[in-house]
Amino acid sequence: MKYTLEDQVVLITGGSQGLGKEFAKKYYNEAENTKIIVVSRSEAKLLDTCNEIRLEAHLRKETIDEGQVQHKLAAPLDPEQRLFYYPCDLSCYESVECLFDVLRDLDLLPTQTLCCAGGSVPKLFRGLSGNELSQGMDINYKTTLNVAHQVALAEQTREHHLIIFSSVTALYPFVGYSQYAPAKAAMKSLVAILRQELTNFRISCVYPGNFESEGFTLEQVTKPEITKLIEGPSDAIPCKQACDIIAKSLAGGHDDVFTDFVGWMIMGMDLGLTVKKSRFVALQWVFGVLSNILVVPFYMFGCSWYIRKWFRENDGKKAN
Ligand SMILES: NC(=O)C1=CN([C@@H]2O[C@H](COP(=O)(O)OP(=O)(O)OC[C@H]3O[C@@H](n4cnc5c(N)ncnc54)[C@H](OP(=O)(O)O)[C@@H]3O)[C@@H](O)[C@H]2O)C=CC1
Numbered sequence: 382m383k384y385t386l387e388d389q390v391v392l393i394t395g396g397s398q399g400l401g402k403e404f405a406k407k408y409y410n411e412a413e414n415t416k417i418i419v420v421s422r423s424e425a426k427l428l429d430t431c432n433e434i435r436l437e438a439h440l441r442k443e444t445i446d447e448g449q450v451q452h453k454l455a456a457p458l459d460p461e462q463r464l465f466y467y468p469c470d471l472s473c474y475e476s477v478e479c480l481f482d483v484l485r486d487l488d489l490l491p492t493q494t495l496c497c498a499g500g501s502v503p504k505l506f507r508g509l510s511g512n513e514l515s516q517g518m519d520i521n522y523k524t525t526l527n528v529a530h531q532v533a534l535a536e537q538t539r540e541h542h543l544i545i546f547s548s549v550t551a552l553y554p555f556v557g558y559s560q561y562a563p564a565k566a567a568m569k570s571l572v573a574i575l576r577q578e579l580t581n582f583r584i585s586c587v588y589p590g591n592f593e594s595e596g597f598t599l600e601q602v603t604k605p606e607i608t609k610l611i612e613g614p615s616d617a618i619p620c621k622q623a624c625d626i627i628a629k630s631l632a633g634g635h636d637d638v639f640t641d642f643v644g645w646m647i648m649g650m651d652l653g654l655t656v657k658k659s660r661f662v663a664l665q666w667v668f669g670v671l672s673n674i675l676v677v678p679f680y681m682f683g684c685s686w687y688i689r690k691w692f693r694e695n696d697g698k699k700a701n
């Protein structure tokens with residue numbers, strides 16, 4: 382199944398900001414007939430986002446078409462429009478059912494689904510509240526699980542492209558990400574199973590390294606220094622760059638997608654009983670096998686030693 386921006390109905394979860402919004406912009410600007418539905422919890426944010434995308438496109442067109450194009454304000458699921466929004470807490474299964482009922486009624490069942498909703502609160506384990514812990518699973522895993530299940534039920538026979546946004550931390554879990562990495566690892570596991578079961582689906586899984594977004598700015602505030610140190614090699618790239626890299630990789634037929642070289646290396650080191658479809662996969666496998674023998678044990682030894690030293694020096698204080 383070819384990845385193309387044109388002639389689709391695309392459902393983007395977490396479409397109100399960050400990478401989801403970047404994808405919404407991309408579809409809106411680079412495809413003519415594609416219908417886009419952005420979903421997130423906050424209606425105010427969604428409305429702002431839709432207006433911003435339309436206004437930007439309008440202003441751009443105005444300079445080309447000398448003001449011939451009319452700018453319309455966003456309305457929730459207005460069938461005249463190409464860009465729709467729907468406020469919904471996707472971690473609640475019943476709400477996702479309602480969303481799909483609405484989409485079915487409006488003949489807007491998606492042909493592509495981008496599960497971008499997610500987010501992390503990086504802190505040391507003892508510093509997290511019970512609410513933050515359950516939010517980690519709800520925002521990252523349950524939003525994706527619920528949407529994937531409803532799409533699977535809605536699209537029993539038609540082809541569908543499901544694109545799930547995990548993280549490099551699913552492949553390399555480390556200090557500071559206890560609230561987040563396990564949920565992203567669960568998404569990787571779900572992807573492997575759905576690829577075997579949903580035979581009419583193309584299922585892609587994106588493992589981004591750091592990129593700039595509203596969520597990223599926020600997580601930097603609570604992120605422990607030791608976490609920043611370990612993830613140092615994955616410098617945050619601009620959101621648009623991440624979006625373009627992912628779209629290009631999907632168009633190239635790859636289904637395990639990374640956004641930087643560190644991501645490619647870590648994906649290679651993650652061997653096991655899953656099929657991998659990533660860029661330069663043969664080279665990645667050879668690199669992975671060799672580095673698991675020659676580098677990983679020493680890196681992990683050094684890393685554990687450094688983390689223990691860091692905890693000793695910070696003497697169990699709230700070390701963030
Ligand atoms: N930025 C980074 O460095 C990296 C990000 N990722 C992953 O990529 C994806 C996009 O990241 P980024 O752009 O930074 O994300 P942001 O944190 O900037 O945006 C997250 C989006 O998810 C929505 N959302 C959160 N919870 C729910 C919910 N329960 N129901 C519906 N929508 C929800 C938010 O809207 P609202 O609050 O209105 O619900 C928002 O639109 C995420 O899954 C993230 O984990 C992976 C690796 C690196």
Ligand SMILES: CCCCCCCCCCCCCCCC(=O)[C@@H](N)CO
Pocket residue numbers: 500501548549550553589590591592597600611612613614615643672676677680
């Ligand atoms: C031989 C071994 C070499 C290993 C090199 C180690 C480099 C580690 C890079 C980890 C990058 C993690 C990005 C997390 C992004 C993310 O998901 C958060 N921004 C949350 O949103």
